[in-house]
Amino acid sequence: MIKRDLSWFSDWWSATEPLRSRPAAAVLVTGPAHSGLGEFCLELAAADLCETPLADGSACGGCPSCGWVSQGQHPDLRWVRSDANQEDDQAGSPEGESELAVGAEEAGAAGSTDKKASRDIRIEQIRGLATFAQVSSHRGGRRYVVLGPAADLNFAAANALLKTLEEPADGLRFILFADRLEGLPKTILSRCRRQHLHLPSSLVGQQYAKASQVAQWLVPLLAQADRADPMAWAQTAGKADVRQVLEHCQLWLLDLQRVSRGLAPRSFDAQTADLVRQSQLLGRLNTGSLQLNYRLSALQEMTRSADHPLNPRLVFESIFGHLHRVFHA
Numbered sequence: 001m002i003k004r005d006l007s008w009f010s011d012w013w014s015a016t017e018p019l020r021s022r023p024a025a026a027v028l029v030t031g032p033a034h035s036g037l038g039e040f041c042l043e044l045a046a047a048d049l050c051e052t053p054l055a056d057g058s059a060c061g062g063c064p065s066c067g068w069v070s071q072g073q074h075p076d077l078r079w080v081r082s083d084a085n086q087e088d089d090q091a092g093s094p095e096g097e098s099e100l101a102v103g104a105e106e107a108g109a110a111g112s113t114d115k116k117a118s119r120d121i122r123i124e125q126i127r128g129l130a131t132f133a134q135v136s137s138h139r140g141g142r143r144y145v146v147l148g149p150a151a152d153l154n155f156a157a158a159n160a161l162l163k164t165l166e167e168p169a170d171g172l173r174f175i176l177f178a179d180r181l182e183g184l185p186k187t188i189l190s191r192c193r194r195q196h197l198h199l200p201s202s203l204v205g206q207q208y209a210k211a212s213q214v215a216q217w218l219v220p221l222l223a224q225a226d227r228a229d230p231m232a233w234a235q236t237a238g239k240a241d242v243r244q245v246l247e248h249c250q251l252w253l254l255d256l257q258r259v260s261r262g263l264a265p266r267s268f269d270a271q272t273a274d275l276v277r278q279s280q281l282l283g284r285l286n287t288g289s290l291q292l293n294y295r296l297s298a299l300q301e302m303t304r305s306a307d308h309p310l311n312p313r314l315v316f317e318s319i320f321g322h323l324h325r326v327f328h329a
């Protein structure tokens with residue numbers, strides 16, 4: 001493999017054997033967020049493009065083709081992702097720092113230093129694939145489009161992609177990847193063969209520990225959500241994991257919705273009494289359930305950009321502000 005520092009890639013390599021031995025024109029690989037899914041999908045493409053694959057079928061990492069893949073310059077491979085995602089990656093890798101610096105200087109020269117990179121995969125990027133789809137392979141073999149996370153596709157881009165998937169070009173293969181499927185059109189899902197990848201249980205344990213750290217201080221606050229001060233919450237949150245906090249808040253509101261409808265809570269059954277009290281409070285407000293729905297979708301929307309907030313404090317103030325306004329619209 002080209003990238004060897006993620007230990008679970010070898011498990012995933014075995015898991016994808018059926019996918020590799022019976023390739024499909026479009027594949028959707030799903031798995032946990034922040035686990036290197038995109039890089040793994042590149043490995044799948046790189047292996048097929050590799051000139052001297054290893055015994056297990058993985059890319060050798062040493063041939064010209066593998067060299068181009070690792071430099072992001074293979075003529076038969078496109079990695080389609082949001083600009084923001086690409087920037088995050090460059091910022092996160094040591095060798096990427098210099099690239100990013102060059103990019104920043106260029107941006108400065110063009111006078112657009114504060115232009116924010118898009119979090120969406122845009123329609124122009126999908127349209128750009130049309131030419132790639134039409135030209136024949138440079139190396140006489142197959143061509144690959146690796147695209148994701150698929151939830152970053154905006155509406156227009158998803159529609160354009162669907163058209164491309166409906167009229168597959170010869171030898172062109174799509175590998176889509178996603179850590180969640182919400183918002184992805186069923187029409188796209190139905191075009192793709194699916195493969196789910198799990199993290200080894202030791203790593204899942206770490207994720208769980210991270211989640212329970214958040215739960216420790218957040219759940220008591222959620223139980224008092226109708227009384228708490230959003231600014232004080234944001235201070236308590238400090239440097240907590242934004243995504244985990246958002247997830248807990250959404251689960252709380254979903255439970256509140258259930259309890260308001262007379263159902264049992266699903267995630268916070270130990271806090272049933274608080275949920276009942278809050279649902280009674282909501283019932284006395286004119287627009288209680290509307291507010292609840294509205295704030296819930298606002299939090300869901302925030303999840304899209306939760307991973308690298310520039311100012312976590314502001315994000316937390318906004319999250320807890322939404323919770324507060326469920327009860328004080």
Ligand SMILES: [Zn+2]
Pocket residue numbers: 050051052053059060061062063064065066
């Ligand atoms: Zn190779």
